[in-house]
Amino acid sequence: RHPGWPARLGPLKVGAGVVGLRPIRLRDAGDWSRVRLRDQAHLEKWEPTAPGPWRDRNGFWSWPPQWMALRGLARRGQCLPLVITVDGEFAGQITVGNVIRASLRSAWVGYWVSSTAVGGGVATAAVALLVDHALTLGGLHRIEATVRPENEPSIRVLTKAGFRQEGLFQRYLDVAGDWRDHFCFAITAEETGPGLVARLVQQGRAERV
Ligand code: ACO
Numbered sequence: 001r002h003p004g005w006p007a008r009l010g011p012l013k014v015g016a017g018v019v020g021l022r023p024i025r026l027r028d029a030g031d032w033s034r035v036r037l038r039d040q041a042h043l044e045k046w047e048p049t050a051p052g053p054w055r056d057r058n059g060f061w062s063w064p065p066q067w068m069a070l071r072g073l074a075r076r077g078q079c080l081p082l083v084i085t086v087d088g089e090f091a092g093q094i095t096v097g098n099v100i101r102a103s104l105r106s107a108w109v110g111y112w113v114s115s116t117a118v119g120g121g122v123a124t125a126a127v128a129l130l131v132d133h134a135l136t137l138g139g140l141h142r143i144e145a146t147v148r149p150e151n152e153p154s155i156r157v158l159t160k161a162g163f164r165q166e167g168l169f170q171r172y173l174d175v176a177g178d179w180r181d182h183f184c185f186a187i188t189a190e191e192t193g194p195g196l197v198a199r200l201v202q203q204g205r206a207e208r209v
Contacts, residue, residue, distance in 0.1 A: 002077030004138030009082070009129040012197060013207040016120025017087040021094060021129055024070060024081045029063035031090035035114045038060065042115040046151055049174045070095070077101070080134060084113060084126045091117040094126045096143065098136050107143040111157075118153070125206050128196035129162040135189045142189070146172060146182035158185045160205065162196050 018083045027164060036043065036058040050057055070081040072195035080096040090115040098106040109130060113123050127145075134140045138207040141180040145163060171179035 002075070004133055005077065005080060006135055006143040007080060007082065007137070009133055011209050012077065012122030012125045012129060014205065015118050016124045017124055018121045019091075019129070020085045020088070020209055021082040021126060021199070022085065023074070024067055024083050024093070026064060026067050027061050028090060031194065032063050032093075033058055033060045035090065035092075039115045042118075043112055044083055045176045046112075046148065048170075049177050056144070057167045062088060073097075079107075080130065080138065082126075082130065084111070084122060086117050086122055091122060092116075092126075094123075094130055094131060096138070096140075099140065106148065107140055107142075107146065108112075108144045110145070115134070118142065120122075121205060123154075123157045124160045125197075125200065128134070128200050128206070131187060132192065132195045132197050133163065135187075135192060140189075143187055146184045147185060148180050148182055155185075160200075161187075162191065162199060163187045164191070165178070182208050 004022045008022045011018045021052040037055060040054045044054060057101040069078060074081055078099050082094050083090060084094055092111065094111040096107045098108050109127060111123055111126055113179040131143050133142055145158050146169060147158065164187065166186050168185045169182045169184055173180055201208060
């Protein structure tokens, strides 16, 4: 067993409903595929470039190999791959990935939320829950997030959660068919104070249930 895995986090109540995080499952295939096929226009412009049409890459049978690969990395302590639920229903994914231990103890966080659940604090709650976990039980010291300057909702999520902008990575990631500049945001354990969730609660953005 690796530090912080498997994890079930929350619940935390926000405008959109009650947010929870739990490990990805093989039986998420149906929900994962249904939401992602419907949400192509909402998701594709922010996601890494990949070969083949969206409908093939996001069909039911694309999930089992992804699930297995992520589960393998999680078991080796290299990522924390979770499903976001809202009121118990599948509503997206959040992953802490590229976990490096030893004297770096750093990782990135990435997320997406179903178009039917956006605008109600879900992603911010998910980031706060997972970053608190990763920086405590997960044994990490620093979490980074890279985001395109055009992605205003995601920049807002990171800012609300307490991340700092550190810089601009030029032509950093192959996203939506080209090399895209990304802002680098980060947070380290020294900056979390009482915890990111506790701060959201203090600010009235979330409620423990
Ligand atoms: N311009 C500026 N702000 C906006 C816009 C806009 N066009 N649209 C929404 N917002 C604001 C919202 O008002 C809200 O801020 P507020 O609480 O101050 O009102 C904020 O953006 C969104 O916060 P949440 O409600 O916590 O986030 P949500 O659950 O809506 O999820 C997310 C946001 C994850 C970015 C979602 O829109 C999504 O899945 N987008 C597509 C995939 C994606 O971009 N993922 C992130 C990639 S970057 C990364 O992973 C580090």
